[in-house]
Amino acid sequence: MSRYSRMIFLAFSLLSLTSTWGQVKFYAVCNADEVILGSYFNVEFVIENASPEDFVPPDFKGFMVLTGPNRSSQVSIINGHRSQKESFGYTLIAEKTGNLVIGPAKIRSGKKTYQSQPLKVKVLRSAKGSTAADPGKDVFVKAELVEKSVYSGQQVLLNYVLYTRKRISGFNILALPDFEGMLAQETEIAHTSGTKVLGAREYATEVLKTFALIPQKTGKVTIQPLQLTLGLAENDDPFGLFRQSRGITVTTNEIVLNVLPLPDHPSGAFNGGVGKFSISTELSPLEVTTDDAISLQLTITGNGLSKYIQAPKLDLQDAFEVYDPTEISKQDFIRDGYITGSKTFEYLLVPLQSGEKNIQITYDYFDPQKKQYITLSSPDYTVSIAKGKKALTERRAGVGNSKSRDMLPLMPESKLRDKSNVFSGSAIFWLILTLLGLAIPVMFWFKKRLEKEDLTDPAIKKSLKASKEAKKRLLKARDNLKAGDHQAFYKSISEALLNYASDKFSMKTLDLSKSAIESALLEKSVPNDLCLQFSGLLEKCERALFAEINLQGDESLYEEAIELITNLELHIKIQN
Structure with a gap:
């Protein structure tokens, strides 16, 4: 390849690489619109699809900076398009009440300087008596629509948000609404946790589930409540050594979506796309x-x-x-x-x-x-x-009025000739006939086996597959550990152990306490040391998730969980 050709190739390569990047964006996000005086919250400055240089934060007047800047980056390739995101995060405490403003930050990328938008934060005083521990007021789940009025065919996000002032160990959805009159698909959003003030009371919030809804009819569409159970910690032991939890059942609010009809298309050449x-x-x-x-x-x-x-x-x-x-x-x-x-x-x-x-x-x-x-x-x-x-008439020959390419003639000049049938009675003929005769009893046996499996009790099926499903969930925990997400690591291990007990012993979610699981294990003659190991692993996960200490996940905990599940299966199978 000549020098000139190499330069052209390099130029086109750089051009194609640049074209795969999206538009450069620089913006600020905050996990709370309202906060209580003296409580902390998080703010992030995010730049997309650019290599940042010389980040200049705002002066944070009226706020105390606890930590930051905490820098993180993320690269993804979706449908051939490459996107890059880098963020600078801060943890802040408001120093006074009122409507405060976090000023814009600045950042340079190449020869261009970008500026984020200012953020408004309302700081409130704590209400008298807001520390009372009343589970009926301190824990609830709300259904929240990102938009309350949309057009027919327009996608809208529905979030089920947990509001809590107490420690929650997990949740289990009992019944989903049927989403009548719309298409529904579970999805994910980037920012799932934060804080919010309701009635001068500050709550920690967590998005439990998100659904993308596409309404198919106009008018007022009612979304029925969601029912779920939450694991509620019953004491506030700071070390998590003696904490017990109990299940509570909660029901979300009913919510109404207003669906507007689409206006008439001027030419009628509309194919149904609504959005971007x-x-x-x-x-x-x-x-x-x-x-x-x-x-x-x-x-x-x-x-x-x-x-x-x-x-x-x-x-x-x-x-x-x-x-x-x-x-x-x-x-x-x-x-x-x-x-x-x-x-x-x-x-x-x-x-x-x-x-x-x-x-x-x-x-x-x-x-x-x-x-x-x-x-x-x-x-x-x-x-x-x-x-x-x-x-033209020759090119259209054989096509007729059809518009399908499958109707084009494949062999326009084919010639056919008569040939005597020598297949019947040949060795290949008798071989195929013999194989078909042998296949019939095999197919009959396979059908009976499938029918037998269909009659199997679903609880028995779940029990037989409990180990396999638990190890799948533990693989997710290992992926969380590799990604450096220690909270998700402990949560995945805890869910794997609890779901294993639920599937193996047909236990309801509300009954999944450590003492109940230990009793179920002892009934299967599982050695006491394995029972204690099971409870100890759950306890360690709870301390990491809910106690105010910072525990780092490690590979040995994942391996211990895998070994525990394997040993439990071995002892239970021997007893059966």
Whole structure:
């Protein structure tokens, strides 16, 4: 490769790399809009899709800085697009009451300087008697919609948020609403925990579940309450050595979503997309004859599941024979908590006449923020078409009026000849017949086995699979440890042990206390040292999660949990 060619290749490589990056953003986020005087909260300054230099924080007037800046970074590649996020976090305490403002921060990337938006924080005095420990007021779960009024087909997030002033060891959903009149898909959001003030009382908040909802009918749509159980710590032992917990059942509030109808489309060329969408196209070749076919690939990316993305119709004014588009690929992923789909279609175009022809495709969607229909257009491709050797009627022979490429003749000049049938009675014929005869009893036995499995008690099935499911959850704990998320590490181990006991001994979530699990183990003649080891592991996880001490996860705890599950299975199988 010549020096000149290498320079061109390098330039195109850099250009393609740059094009995969998203737009640069610099913004501030806070985990609380209102705080109690003297309590702490967190604020982060985040820059996306850029390499930061010279970060300058605000002066934090009216606040005391406890920790920071705590720097973290994250890189992800979704659907071929690379995104990078780097944040600078601070833990603050308000020094006075009132409506305080955290000023903008500044950061430089390359030759450009970016500035974040200011944040407003309302600081309140603590209400008298707000320290009273009343579980009915100190712990509850709310259903919260990100938007209370949306258009039909517009995606909206529904969060189930835990508000608590007490330590919670876990939760279990008893019954989900049916989400009548809408499509529902569980999803995730980036910031799940924080603090919030309600009635001059400060609560720790945690998003337990998030659902992306897509309403399918207009009017007032009611979302029924969610029912779940919470593990509530019954004392405030600071070391977590003697803490006991009990299960309480809570029910969320009923919530109403107002769904507006879409306005009429001016031309009727609407394919159902509501939200934010983008398109990309590829067309080749650009020089053809009337005997050739042209491939046009269209990729549509936007809000919602990919299976609901529809291909637009092409209007090429009789210049091309257009065949029905085929689906090449589709993908679904999460972007800022919202479900995003991407689907690629391929159109096959056959020129009907020679000359230069223009090809452009458009896609219409409704933008709820702008409250109007948006038309996206591909580049205006110019195709040079030379006259081919075949006449138009000859090229269309065998196709008829069909628009499907599957109807094109595969063997237009095939010749058939008669041949005597030599298969019947041959050695291969008798071999296949014998194999079919042997397969019938095997299929009958397999069917009986499946029927027997279907009749198995679900509780027995869960008991048999308890060890396998527990080890799957423990693998998640190991991934949390590798990622440096120690809180998630202990939570995953605790959930693996509790769910193992629930599945193995058919115990209800409300009955999952350490003493009840120990009794179930002893009933199976499990040695006392293994019972104590099980309780000890749960205790260690609780101390790490809920006591005010900082414990670091380690590989030995994961290995101990794996070994414990294996030994328990061994002893229980021997007794059975």
